[in-house]
Amino acid sequence: MRMSGAKALVESLEKERVEVIFGLPGGAIMPVYDVLLDSKVRHILVRHEQSAAHMADGYARASRKTGVCMATSGPGATNLITGIATAHLDSSPIVAITGQVSTSQIGLDAFQEADMIGIASPVTKYSFQPRRVEDIPVTVKKAFHIASTGRPGPVLIDLPKDIQMDSAEVEFPMKVEVRGYRTDYKPDPEKIGLAAEILANSERPLILAGGGVILSDASEELQKVAETILAPVATSLMGKGSIPEDHPLSIGIIGMHGSKEANRLIYEADTLLAVGCRFSDRTTGKLDEFCPASKVIHIDIDPAEIGKNRCVDLAIISDAKMALEALYRALTKTLTEKKDTAWSRKLKEMKETNNVKTENSGRDLTPPKILKELRRVLPPEAIVTTEVGQNQMWASLYFKVLKPRTFITSGGFGCMGYGFPASIGAKTAIPNVPVVDVAGDGSFMMTENSLATSVTENIPVTVIILNNRMLGMVAQWQRLFYNRRYSAVSLGDVPDFQKLAEAYGAEGLRIGSVEEFSRAVKESLKSEVTTVIDVPIDPEENVLPMVPAGYSLKDVIG
Amino acid sequence: MPKTFIISALVEHKPGVLYKVSNMFWRRGFNIESVAIGTAEQEDLARMTITIKGEEKDAEQLVSQLEKLIDVLKAARLDPQKAVIRELALIKLNASDPKIRSDIFHYVEVFRGRIVDVSPTSAIVEIVGSKDKIDAFINLTRDFGLMEVARTGETALIRGPESVRIDV
Ligand SMILES: Cc1ncc(C[n+]2csc(CCOP(=O)(O)OP(=O)(O)O)c2C)c(N)n1
Numbered sequence: 001m002r003m004s005g006a007k008a009l010v011e012s013l014e015k016e017r018v019e020v021i022f023g024l025p026g027g028a029i030m031p032v033y034d035v036l037l038d039s040k041v042r043h044i045l046v047r048h049e050q051s052a053a054h055m056a057d058g059y060a061r062a063s064r065k066t067g068v069c070m071a072t073s074g075p076g077a078t079n080l081i082t083g084i085a086t087a088h089l090d091s092s093p094i095v096a097i098t099g100q101v102s103t104s105q106i107g108l109d110a111f112q113e114a115d116m117i118g119i120a121s122p123v124t125k126y127s128f129q130p131r132r133v134e135d136i137p138v139t140v141k142k143a144f145h146i147a148s149t150g151r152p153g154p155v156l157i158d159l160p161k162d163i164q165m166d167s168a169e170v171e172f173p174m175k176v177e178v179r180g181y182r183t184d185y186k187p188d189p190e191k192i193g194l195a196a197e198i199l200a201n202s203e204r205p206l207i208l209a210g211g212g213v214i215l216s217d218a219s220e221e222l223q224k225v226a227e228t229i230l231a232p233v234a235t236s237l238m239g240k241g242s243i244p245e246d247h248p249l250s251i252g253i254i255g256m257h258g259s260k261e262a263n264r265l266i267y268e269a270d271t272l273l274a275v276g277c278r279f280s281d282r283t284t285g286k287l288d289e290f291c292p293a294s295k296v297i298h299i300d301i302d303p304a305e306i307g308k309n310r311c312v313d314l315a316i317i318s319d320a321k322m323a324l325e326a327l328y329r330a331l332t333k334t335l336t337e338k339k340d341t342a343w344s345r346k347l348k349e350m351k352e353t354n355n356v357k358t359e360n361s362g363r364d365l366t367p368p369k370i371l372k373e374l375r376r377v378l379p380p381e382a383i384v385t386t387e388v389g390q391n392q393m394w395a396s397l398y399f400k401v402l403k404p405r406t407f408i409t410s411g412g413f414g415c416m417g418y419g420f421p422a423s424i425g426a427k428t429a430i431p432n433v434p435v436v437d438v439a440g441d442g443s444f445m446m447t448e449n450s451l452a453t454s455v456t457e458n459i460p461v462t463v464i465i466l467n468n469r470m471l472g473m474v475a476q477w478q479r480l481f482y483n484r485r486y487s488a489v490s491l492g493d494v495p496d497f498q499k500l501a502e503a504y505g506a507e508g509l510r511i512g513s514v515e516e517f518s519r520a521v522k523e524s525l526k527s528e529v530t531t532v533i534d535v536p537i538d539p540e541e542n543v544l545p546m547v548p549a550g551y552s553l554k555d556v557i558g
Numbered sequence: 559m560p561k562t563f564i565i566s567a568l569v570e571h572k573p574g575v576l577y578k579v580s581n582m583f584w585r586r587g588f589n590i591e592s593v594a595i596g597t598a599e600q601e602d603l604a605r606m607t608i609t610i611k612g613e614e615k616d617a618e619q620l621v622s623q624l625e626k627l628i629d630v631l632k633a634a635r636l637d638p639q640k641a642v643i644r645e646l647a648l649i650k651l652n653a654s655d656p657k658i659r660s661d662i663f664h665y666v667e668v669f670r671g672r673i674v675d676v677s678p679t680s681a682i683v684e685i686v687g688s689k690d691k692i693d694a695f696i697n698l699t700r701d702f703g704l705m706e707v708a709r710t711g712e713t714a715l716i717r718g719p720e721s722v723r724i725d726v
Contacts, residue, residue, distance in 0.1 A: 121578050122585055126628050146628065179724075180570065180631040304622035307615075 001171075005133040006031035006164040009097070009157075010039050012140035015172055018068050020044060020059070020428055021097075022052040026072020028099030028112060031164035044428065044457050047449040049076050051421035053083020053154075054447070056094040058422030060087075061408045062383055063429035064217070066148045067094040073101055074112030077158070078119065082415060084154045085123040089412025090238060091215060093152035095143050096124075102162035103131060116158040125153030131160070133168035141176045150183035151302040152215060185301055187318035187326045195297050195314055196330035198271055202295075204343045205231040206269035208254065208283075211238030211411065212276015212300060212320045214404045219243065221324035222275065228331045230344045231273070234262035236283045237396055238411040239276070245400035251347070255283040256547050257393040261350050263545070263553040266291050275299045276320040279309035280412065281549075289552035299323045364513055365537060367391075367466055371398035373514050374436070374464070377521050382434040383408060383426045385419040387443030389473035391466045392419075393543040395438045417446030423461040424454050434525045436462045441491055442471045451504035454530040462524040463532045465497055468539040476542050480557070501532035510534040560611045562591060564643065564714055566722045567624055567633040571597060571604040575629045579606065586623055588612055592711030594645075600726060603631065607713040634722045636714055643714040647685050647692045652703030654679040662702065669695050680705065 003011070009032055013021070020042040025033045036043055046052040049071040056067030071080050077098035087094045101110040120127045126146050130139045136159075143155040199205055213222050213235075219242050226233045226249050233243045234254040243250045252259030254266060263285075266272070272294045277283065284290040287309060298305075298312040299320055306315040316323050371394055378384070380402040386392040386409040401407040408426060410418040423437040437444075444465055454461060468475075475489040501508030506529050509520045517535060524531035544558025569575050576595065583590050591609040598605040610620060617635055624633040636643075653659045653676070666673055666683050669691065675682035685692055689712055696707060716722065 117574055118577065121574075122581055178628060181628045302626065304619065304626045306622065307619055308622075311615075 002167055002169050004031065004035070004165060004167050005136055005159070006035045008133060008136040008170045009140065009159065009164070010035045010041065012137045012172065013041060013068065014039065016066070016140065016144045021068045021070050022046055022055040022059075022425065023070030024049055024052060024072070024076060026076045026099065026112070028073035028101055028161045029070065029076075029097075029159075029164070031161065032070070032097070032099070032159070044453060046421070047452050048447065049079035050082045050417065051447050051450045051453070053080045053087065053094065053096060054418050054421035055425035055428070056096070057083060057087045057092045058385060058408055058425030059429040060093050060425075061422070062405055062426035064405070065429065066144055067092075067425060068097065069094060070097040071099070072112070073099045073116075074114045077116050078114055081119060081123065084120060084156070086410050086413040086415040086418055087154040088123045088125070090410065091152050091211060092154070093147040094154045095147050096154060096156045098156065098158050099164070100129065100158045100160040103160045104162070106160065116156060120156045123154070124156050127156040127158065129158040129160070130163060133163055133166050134170055136163070137170055137172045138176060141173055142178055145176055146178060146181060150181075150185075151212075185303075185317045185319060187316050187323040189326070191314060191316050192323065192326045192330050195273070195316065195327055196334060198295060198297060198314065199229050199231075199273060200331060200335045202229075202271035203341070204269050205229050205271045205273065206265055206294070207231045207233045208236065208266075208272060208274045208277055209233055209239040209242040210236045210275065210277020213239055213242035216276065216301070216320040217404070218275070218321035218324050219404045221321055221328060223247070224328045225273075225324055225331065228328065228335060228338070230338045230341055232261070232265055232347050234258070234266065236277050236280070236411070237409060240396055241401035241404045241407045244402045246402060248348070251351075253396050254553070255285065256549065257397060257543055257545070258547070258553070259397065260354065260545055260556060261347070263547065263556055264350075265347070267293070267554055269294045272296045273299070274312075275324065276301070278305050284310065285547050285553040286551055289554075363538065365517075365535065367394040367537060367541060368398045369514055370464070370466070370517055370535060371395055371438070373518055374438075374521060375399050377518055378434060378436065381406060382436060383423070383430065385409065385423040385426060385435070385437045387419040387437070387439045388414045388416045389440045389443060389471070390468070390476060390541070390543045391438050391440040391443070391472070393473070394466065397543070399438070416443040418443075420444060420447050420463060421450045423463070424450055424459050427459050427461050434462065436464060436521075439463055439465045440472055441465055441467045441469065441497070444497075448500065451501065451506050451530060451532075455505040458528075460528055460530045462521065463530065464521070465532065465534050466537050467497065467534050468537050468541065469493055470539045472539070472541075473543070475539065479540075479542070481548065497532055497534040501530070506530040506532055508532050508534065510536070512536070559613075561614055562609060562611055563617050564636045564638060564641065564712065565608045565610065565621060565624065565633055566636050566714060566716070567606045567608060568598055568631045568722060568724060569604050569606055570629040570631070571602050572629075575604070578627055578629060579624070582623055582627060583610075586620075588616065588620060592709075594711040594713040596713075599723065607711070609712050631724050632722050636716055640718070641714045641716050643688060643712050644686055645689050645692055645710055645712045647696070647707060647709045648674070649683045649685065649696060649699065649704070650706040651681050651683065651699055652679065652705055653681040658702055662699075665695070665698060671695065
């Protein structure tokens with residue numbers, strides 16, 4: 001069939017069953033936008049390209065489909081980069097399409113030219129720049145294949161304008177093969193046997209579940225393994241939700257702002273089963289002193305993760321779901337059912353005493369109370385996104401996640417401004433569940449213009465601003481480690497978020513107590529427009545417990 | 559203690575690949591000693607021989623990171639004991655003095671090099687061999703008024719039937 005490059009691109013996207021593209025046009029991508037007018041694919045216009053990438057990312061994490069974002073060349077394309085980098089560090093499958101200047105102008109510093117392959121390479125899984133119309137269908141197919149398989153990640157397609165306008169005979173492949181790309185990692189049965197033996201014989205096993213468990217939909221298998229060996233399950237921030245956090249074996253997240261249980265128990269464990277996690281510094285604290293007394297078994301689909309940060313005793317390169325399934329089968333063969341062990345009794349005691357302690361703190365409107373109340377009013381399948389900073393850490397400590405893919409946060413990149421657009425992306429993917437962004441005032445101001453998109457495109461979400469009039473997390477560090485010398489962290493009392501929301505046509509509410517908060521959230525879930533709930537909190541509030549950067553996990557403050 | 563190790567990588571022979579490979583090394587903090595690249599046994603592939611200085615524990619990680627790049631089809635560490643390793647150097651020397659001129663001829667013979675160009679005042683020597691041998695020759699000729707050196711960096715293949723290749 002003879003068609004233009006732009007048409008070939010859009011048809012290829014349709015064949016990948018793309019339902020929605022988040023983007024913003026410009027000169028170098030106009031031919032594609034022109035074709036989009038006649039396509040079934042929905043386009044959602046953003047107000048800043050960074051948000052387009054975050055929306056595609058939130059869409060992907062909530063739905064396990066690949067998200068798509070689009071921008072023009074040069075500034076449009078570079079605005080995507082922060083969002084692409086965010087998806088890269090959290091292994092989120094997105095395909096980013098950018099216009100490029102015409103091939104005859106590439107390299108001449110033409111108007112709105114940027115070397116996107118060069119800029120994007122370090123933050124993408126792969127990047128393409130098709131130079132012939134005929135190559136477009138294959139490129140798109142490869143891009144979706146690479147983005148969504150193995151360890152997922154962002155892929156860029158940078159498309160010169162003349163290639164969008166030229167015509168040629170094109171064919172749409174059913175399947176593609178990418179030389180040099182492997183995804184067929186299956187667990188080695190011998191190593192599974194060995195792992196089962198080590199785990200069955202350990203007295204104090206502990207499981208550390210990372211984002212890989214969620215990406216490979218391995219939560220059920222994880223839970224079965226944990227229950228068989230009675231191992232407490234800690235998660236990384238990215239792994240939050242891989243086990244229901246009300247499960248008796250769940251001990252919450254580990255690391256800098258981890259739970260006391262998780263950070264303490266890891267020191268006593270004699271075997272650590274780490275699944276789909278990359279031992280990031282925020283998770284391990286000082287690496288030399290991380291689980292010093294235990295054997296480490298590491299399951300990961302990315303061979304380059306093995307030994308990157310933590311040396312391991314046994315590595316299983318495999319999809320997490322397949323490995324955990326095999327491990328469960330191997331365990332049930334050798335292990336007669338474990339009843340109570342000294343280790344599991346210890347865990348129980350620890351959880352009981354801690355529960356009593358956290359219940360009463362004097363003030364009414366504290367972040368822990370707000371987040372616990374939020375859990376109470378939201379259904380289990382509701383999706384919560386977060387911004388970055390104290391709000392994110394309070395959410396991870398106090399909001400118990402009950403299902404995988406319902407907690408969406410920028411873990412690896414720690415990108416302020418992520419949560420709100422990501423919540424819009426998630427709501428686009430799963431329109432029938434409530435979606436709530438837990439925000440800080442600083443973060444929200446980075447992408448608040450997405451209110452326009454949310455309102456005009458009818459994608460209602462709820463934003464809860466834990467408003468401390470501060471860049472709170474930085475203020476906390478200055479309070480604790482810089483002798484209260486506050487530098488550039490006060491945001492003042494502006495803007496008035498209630499009015500700001502109203503200016504965009506959204507609803508704005510300000511609340512003064514937990515009851516009002518509760519009512520406001522419930523109302524917002526029924527509302528047909530986005531609701532911004534301003535929750536004034538004490539700017540002196542710290543996120544505790546915490547482990548200072550570079551210290552070992554047992555050096556907990558608070 | 560940092561060690562030198564040699565990696566042989568088969569990569570796609572197309573624009574941008576060298577950038578992606580070198581960028582990976584830079585980003586992960588590995589220091590490249592030398593890279594030699596040229597077309598491999600299949601026309602659309604290139605072979606890169608990369609010499610790295612690093613800790614022993616880094617070697618495996620480095621190969622994994624390389625193989626993770628989609629444009630890298632295969633990568634492996636070469637055991638220097640089981641590999642043929644060569645480098646080519648072109649060395650231009652100042653040869654205006656007749657005494658020095660004859661010394662140069664003598665040394666070139668000892669090092670099994672070749673004189674590939676002469677002018678009334680200069681000579682270009684070609685030497686193929688191990689990195690050490692070329693270093694030694696360069697050090698020796700420094701006093702003669704060494705003018706210019708161009709080295710290819712080490713290139714290598716495993717001895718015997720074993721190899722780093724893909725079937726088509
Ligand atoms: C884009 C970006 N810029 C800067 C930072 C550094 N940073 C981390 S947390 C934080 C403060 C966040 O403030 P706010 O969004 O108000 O949340 P709070 O900590 O008060 O809950 C900053 C500036 C970042 N993570 N991302």
